Amino acid sequence: MRLFWCLSLLFLSFSCANVKQIDRGRLASKAMALDPIPEESVFLNEVNSYREAAVGGTAAVGGGCGCN
C-alpha cells in the first residue's frame, strides 16, 4: 500500500511536465516508441514467460507454449 501511494505521488508530479504538441516531432519517431517491434515482441515475450519463472509487463501470461 505504501508503494502504491509513492507511485501515485510520482505520477502526479510527472503529470506537471508538459511537452507542447509542436515540440513532439522527435517523440513521434519509430526510435522513440515504447515498443517499436510489437509483432515480434509478442513471440519473444511468450518464450520468456515459459522458459523463466517471471511474468509481467507484457500480455504473455497464459495460453500454452507449444514447448512440450
Added chain:
Amino acid sequence: QINANFTYDSWTAASDTAIDGETGASGGGIEQQARVSGQLGYQKGDELNNWSTRLGISQEYDYNSLNIGGSWVSSYAQDNFTLAISPQIFMDEAKEFDLVAGGATKFKKRSIYALDVSASQLLTASDILQFGYTFVMMDGMLNSIASTVQVLDEPTDPFQRQTEELPSKRTRHALYTKWVHGFSDEVATHLSYRFYQDDWQIQAHTAEAGLRWASSESDWFMMPTLRFHQQSATKYFEKEFATSEKYMTSASDLAQFNSTRFGLHFGQDAISIKPFGHTSELELSVGAYMYQRTNGLTYSIYQVGVGVVF
C-alpha cells in the same frame, strides 16, 4: 477497427518429451508437434480514450486455451500522460503426464486471471518514462506438462521417478519501468527493469538495454539489445528429493539461474512494389536472438517478417 491473426507453428526435437525410457525419440514418443492459434480483436476510440477487446484460442496436443482480454487507454494533460488498464482471462486446460498411466492423462483445468496497469509520461521533448504493475492469479492444474522428480527412496519405479506436484494456486506480482531517451531524431536508447515476486517464493530481476537507429530518409530501423535476467528458485525445487514431499519440482525453469540474451533486429519499410500494376509497399523485418542460461539451457530465435501495405 477490427483485427485478426492466425498462427501455425510446428517443431521437432530429438527428445522433446524424454522422460526415462518411456518417452522421447529413444522411446518412440512424440517427435513432431504443432500448435494452432487465432485471435480476433476490436478497437474503438476518440481523441482522449481508446478501448479494445480480443478473443483468442490456442490448441496443441496437450494444451488448449480460450482467452479474452481488453484494454482501456486514456490520455491526460494534452497527451502528456497516458493511463492504460488491461485485464485478461485465460480458460486453459492441460494434460498432465502420469508415470503410472505411462503417458498424458485427460485434460485438467487451469485458469489464469491477469490485470496490468501502466502509465506513461512525456518528461521532455526527448524522454518518455513508463511505470506499470502486473497482477496474475492462477488456479487449477499448475504442474509442468511433462516433468518428473527423482525421489531417492521411491519403492516402485526403477528410475526413482515420481510425477511433479505443485500447488493449485499461484499469485504473482510484477513492477516494471521503461525509459526511452532520444539523442537525435534518429538515435535513441531504451532501458527497462522489472521486479517480480510470487507466493512460490520466486523473486526475479530483469533488465534490458537497447540502442535504436531509425533512418527517416531511407526508412530502415536497427536495434541491438542486451537482456539480463536473474531469478531465485521456488521453495518447491530440488534437483533430487531424499523422500517424497507434498510439493516437488525439478523443472529447470523454476530453478535459480541467471540468463543473458543478445539480440539484433533490422527492419526496412516502404519498399515499393507493383504487383499486378497496383503500387503497394512492402515491409521486411529480420531478427536474431541468442539466449544462454547458467543452468545449461541455450537457444536461438530467428524471426523473419513480411508485411504488405495496400
